[in-house]
Amino acid sequence: MIGLIIRRLFQLLFLLLGISFLVFMSMHLAPGDPAQIIAGPTASSSDLEAIREDLGLNKPVMVQYVDYLGSILQGDFGYSYQTNQSVSEAILTRFPTTVKLATASMILAIIIGIVAGMISAMRQNSWIDVSSTTISLAGVSIPNFWLGTMLILLFSVNLQWLPVGGLTEPWYTVEGIKELILPAITLGTASAALITRMARSSMLEVIQSDYVRTARAKGVKRHSITWVHALRNAMIPVITIIGINFGSLLGGTIITEQVFAINGIGRLMIDAIAARDFPVVQATVLLVAGIFVVVNLIVDIIYAIIDPRISYE
Amino acid sequence: MEELLKVDNLVTQFRTPKGKLSALREVSFSVDKGETLCIVGESGSGKSITSLSIMGLLPSNGEVSDGSIQFKNTELVGKSERELERLRGNEMSMIFQDPMTALNPVFTIGYQLCEPLMIHKKLSKKEAIHESIELLTKVGIPNPSEKLKNYPHELSGGMRQRVMIAMAFACEPSLLIADEPTTALDVTIQAQILDLIYDLKEQIGMGVIFVTHDMGVVAEIADKVMVMYAGEVVEVGDVETLFNDPQHPYTKGLLAAVPNVDDKDQSLNTIEGSAPSLDEPINGCPFHPRCPFVMESCKVEKPPLFKVSDYQESKCWLQEESANDKSTVTS
Numbered sequence: 002m003i004g005l006i007i008r009r010l011f012q013l014l015f016l017l018l019g020i021s022f023l024v025f026m027s028m029h030l031a032p033g034d035p036a037q038i039i040a041g042p043t044a045s046s047s048d049l050e051a052i053r054e055d056l057g058l059n060k061p062v063m064v065q066y067v068d069y070l071g072s073i074l075q076g077d078f079g080y081s082y083q084t085n086q087s088v089s090e091a092i093l094t095r096f097p098t099t100v101k102l103a104t105a106s107m108i109l110a111i112i113i114g115i116v117a118g119m120i121s122a123m124r125q126n127s128w129i130d131v132s133s134t135t136i137s138l139a140g141v142s143i144p145n146f147w148l149g150t151m152l153i154l155l156f157s158v159n160l161q162w163l164p165v166g167g168l169t170e171p172w173y174t175v176e177g178i179k180e181l182i183l184p185a186i187t188l189g190t191a192s193a194a195l196i197t198r199m200a201r202s203s204m205l206e207v208i209q210s211d212y213v214r215t216a217r218a219k220g221v222k223r224h225s226i227t228w229v230h231a232l233r234n235a236m237i238p239v240i241t242i243i244g245i246n247f248g249s250l251l252g253g254t255i256i257t258e259q260v261f262a263i264n265g266i267g268r269l270m271i272d273a274i275a276a277r278d279f280p281v282v283q284a285t286v287l288l289v290a291g292i293f294v295v296v297n298l299i300v301d302i303i304y305a306i307i308d309p310r311i312s313y314e
Numbered sequence: 315m316e317e318l319l320k321v322d323n324l325v326t327q328f329r330t331p332k333g334k335l336s337a338l339r340e341v342s343f344s345v346d347k348g349e350t351l352c353i354v355g356e357s358g359s360g361k362s363i364t365s366l367s368i369m370g371l372l373p374s375n376g377e378v379s380d381g382s383i384q385f386k387n388t389e390l391v392g393k394s395e396r397e398l399e400r401l402r403g404n405e406m407s408m409i410f411q412d413p414m415t416a417l418n419p420v421f422t423i424g425y426q427l428c429e430p431l432m433i434h435k436k437l438s439k440k441e442a443i444h445e446s447i448e449l450l451t452k453v454g455i456p457n458p459s460e461k462l463k464n465y466p467h468e469l470s471g472g473m474r475q476r477v478m479i480a481m482a483f484a485c486e487p488s489l490l491i492a493d494e495p496t497t498a499l500d501v502t503i504q505a506q507i508l509d510l511i512y513d514l515k516e517q518i519g520m521g522v523i524f525v526t527h528d529m530g531v532v533a534e535i536a537d538k539v540m541v542m543y544a545g546e547v548v549e550v551g552d553v554e555t556l557f558n559d560p561q562h563p564y565t566k567g568l569l570a571a572v573p574n575v576d577d578k579d580q581s582l583n584t585i586e587g588s589a590p591s592l593d594e595p596i597n598g599c600p601f602h603p604r605c606p607f608v609m610e611s612c613k614v615e616k617p618p619l620f621k622v623s624d625y626q627e628s629k630c631w632l633q634e635e636s637a638n639d640k641s642t643v644t645s
Binding site: 125209210211212213214215216217218219220221222223230233234307308309310 | 369371373374395396399400401402403404407408410412415416417418419420421429430433434465467478481482
């Protein structure tokens with residue numbers, strides 16, 4: 002197990018190197034000049050030249066990349082072109098907000114998805130199953146920018162139960178939870194729907210298995226067959242889906258943060274892309290990629306814990 | 315002898331897109347205390363469905379729609395799931411065909427073996443572990459206390475079937491149903507497992523229903539044999555009578571299909587055709603399309619179970635005459 006963790010963290014380094022190269026190149030090759038954006042449309046060419054000189058943008062791209070790598074290895078992610086704030090600082094102030102949003106959405110999605118999927122499977126073809134299958138199909142299909150807007154319209158504008166946006170209060174306060182509800186639902190719905198569908202089909206397969214029949218033949222009670230014998234086996238494919246889905250969830254934070262005016266990493270990234278703020282874009286993409294890899298490493302570790310047949314030695 | 319199980323006119327049906335199909339049609343038999351009944355027949359003849367109906371373990375689309383199953387003089391048909399849970403693994407238990415899939419892959423042998431002991435005998439975890447070690451020793455598993463910590467995938471097929479047997483015997487049931495317990499095992503292991511079941515049965519004195527399609531196994535262990543075809547009982551008799559003097563053409567065919575190693579020139583006998591599927595409507599005797607002795611009456615009317623002797627009953631019109639002076643068992 003420790004071997005696996007070391008191996009995967011080592012792979013992570015190479016992965017981040019590759020991602021940094023791709024992001025660096027795509028930003029530099031994309032149209033749009035950061036100097037122009039910083040200086041505004043009326044700037045003279047000598048002003049632009051001075052800005053480029055100042056930011057190191059007049060050097061050959063490969064030289065810029067090597068310089069960039071050198072500084073990030075020292076923990077220096079540079080300064081934002083727009084605000085002159087240190088990139089690390091900008092990320093650190095916004096990161097907890099995104100973590101809060103993503104974690105809340107994921108927990109919501111996992112709980113709803115597993116419970117709904119299990120109940121659906123246990124009562125296959127009942128009205129509960131049919132409605133949960135229909136709702137989850139809708140959940141997968143609804144784009145989250147639309148869902149977010151509709152939720153705001155209903156719960157914030159019309160009913161005025163919940164705030165329109167922002168995510169600034171601590172999560173353990175009533176205000177903090179109220180703020181979190183709509184964005185977490187918006188971001189978590191698609192994942193919840195996907196997990197429901199996976200949990201349902203996986204559970205249906207497991208309850209028809211021989212070992213569940215053996216458990217029944219031993220006189221094990223129905224609820225402990227479901228929640229002990231079947232659940233653990235049914236979770237194996239569900240966990241894979243959760244890991245893979247975490248990537249799209251992170252992508253979803255960009256839109257959700259935009260809709261709910263939340264100052265998180267997603268919004269930072271969008272603003273930086275629009276402004277050709279290279280250092281910020283590169284650092285945020287690296288961070289998101291790193292998180293995705295680490296989450297999937299955790300998924301692999303959970304695998305080995307719940308399924309004794311999986312060994313990484 | 316004391317009657318342990320009495321199955322009477324059992325009808326089991328499955329809900330399918332084609333409508334309700336009967337997998338068992340008026341199956342009747344009984345098992346006495348200490349008796350071994352072998353159920354034989356081709357795949358799809360209803361052997362396993364009979365066992366699952368008794369245990370109350372039918373798949374979700376199946377149900378016992380008529381008839382009765384009396385176990386120790388109490389009716390099982392219509393009992394709630396909760397009442398059946400109290401019997402299963404305790405008063406009656408079952409061993410399945412494939413030990414590779416019958417154990418839960420994510421729990422240790424110890425956990426799975428302790429479960430029935432803790433549920434039915436209300437043992438503490440410590441007592442259950444102690445008892446489990448004894449059970450594993452009884453079924454011939456070396457290093458039992460070590461094996462308790464193993465997961466199913468760490469054991470061989472034969473070892474896993476021994477664990478299944480230990481589980482089935484844990485609460486010393488009065489009735490054991492073994493559904494082809496040796497089919498998935500090597501021949502050498504098969505004999506060991508049969509011996510093991512036989513020994514344990516003798517120790518506890520329970521009734522056994524042994525489902526198999528291996529006539530060799532039947533000859534070795536059965537007291538009584540029941541031959542099934544297309545969801546019906548076609549012949550019942552004690553093992554010697556049935557092997558020496560089979561009455562039903564299907565039983566004769568089954569026995570003739572057993573290869574004889576002494577006769578190298580013998581061509582392998584088969585029964586022409588195949589068993590009808592569940593949704594095929596059957597007129598008359600279900601075996602008549604394959605029967606070498608078919609008569610006109612076979613195509614029109616289904617024969618009742620004729621009493622051939624005190625030890626043998628057969629569902630064939632050929633036995634009508636010999637049974638004429640005796641009363642028919644069912645009509």
